[in-house]
Amino acid sequence: MTSDIERRPTAKAEETRNRILDAALRLFRDRGFDQTTMRDVATEAGVATGAAYYYYRSKEDLVMAFYLRTDQEAQEAFAKAIASSKELKKRIRGLIEAKFSQFAEHRSLLTALLKAGVDPRERLSPFGTETKQVRDANIAWFERALEGSDVSIPKDLAPHLPRLLWMYHMGLVYQWIIDETPEQRRTQRILDATLDLIIQLLRVSSLPLMGPLRKRALKVLRAVEED
Amino acid sequence: MTSDIERRPTAKAEETRNRILDAALRLFRDRGFDQTTMRDVATEAGVATGAAYYYYRSKEDLVMAFYLRTDQEAQEAFAKAIASSKELKKRIRGLIEAKFSQFAEHRSLLTALLKAGVDPRERLSPFGTETKQVRDANIAWFERALEGSDVSIPKDLAPHLPRLLWMYHMGLVYQWIIDETPEQRRTQRILDATLDLIIQLLRVSSLPLMGPLRKRALKVLRAVEED
């Protein structure tokens, strides 16, 4: 008798669950999210339509499961990115490129997540409550990137920076998803240019002359995070 | 025989078209976009379901029609915002607040546009090709806001600024749409703080010390606009 109130973690029905997700991802990758019907997924997995809904609340939920699964797998790459250098620029680039390769196989799939993602009330929005755990873990990686790096950060700015960098990284991921240039070159160029700018901004932000500007920037950050 | 290849602009079927749009907006406003079916819209307009599709390609198209209609009507408010002052801050705030009141009645409707909007390939994305005309007209308003204002702009930055301000304003509109605080107070606070920051950034950007920073920022802008 487990004291756990949760329904028993289950049997080897876990295998069915995985079979369905694998089938879904295979089809999504090969013919796209919109071109794949739930009936297709069920057939490919060798079950009835309803079974897919027994394990996943919705079609989008399958994308969410993919996201969680790959996020799990990406942790190691994140750690490597931090360990590889003390240079902040390299660390951030490492984190972001790890994110890109996390999604590389299924780039088009993510437009589905995008559409749900913009509405924070949606269950699978990266900004919503249901994803807080993953989000916080991701923000923590940027915290670690800053710790002991080659760029020193003004005290007042420090607590906001991890979240800020996370938002920056989300912007790049968005750009990457919608980028149709070969190999996503355009995103690479933007990554290069923005990284340079960010590092220099951080370097310069400690100068005494920058006091008033930093004050104003902090006001913005508080307005965004407040409430 | 008109030399126009376009189908004749039409008769008083234009009346039916409007009846359908009016019915749709009424229902969308009263019970929400998702809670309104196309059958409801058709019934409310006193036509068969198919008729709605004769005039509008899709349900989202109705939102687009709303957007175009109100954009039309907002032009006057934009002009007033520019004329009211030479102060850049006031002008930009005026433009943005005009945008907010343009949508005020139908705020929730716009989440529908949001979801389509993030994908630039979607027909009604504010970043797509189909909306270029409206977008350019909107960017032009920011151009006019800068012209003859109280803030002088570095030459190299000048050509990018209107588009940049437009992107800023889109960000705020996004924030405004998803803002559930009463009267969208949160968005107001963010608007206040960011406007202050932007104006000061512009003021400071001409200082000789800022040369290198501005160079880097310009590189970002070129990377974004290129291709």
Next chain:
DNA sequence: CTTATGTTTTGAACGTGTTCAGAAGGAGCG
């Protein structure tokens, strides 16, 4: 082995956006 209880699986049915073949309604012309 039988019965009871819970989990997993099935497939028909539902709701809603969208399509489509064709009916209805004109407008011009003989």
Next chain:
DNA sequence: CGCTCCTTCTGAACACGTTCAAAACATAAG
């Protein structure tokens, strides 16, 4: 008036995400 051709409109049909009542299966208890 009768015919032709286009525009406007109709309502049944379709596709697909999702729900649900009930069957099948598993496990434990007697």
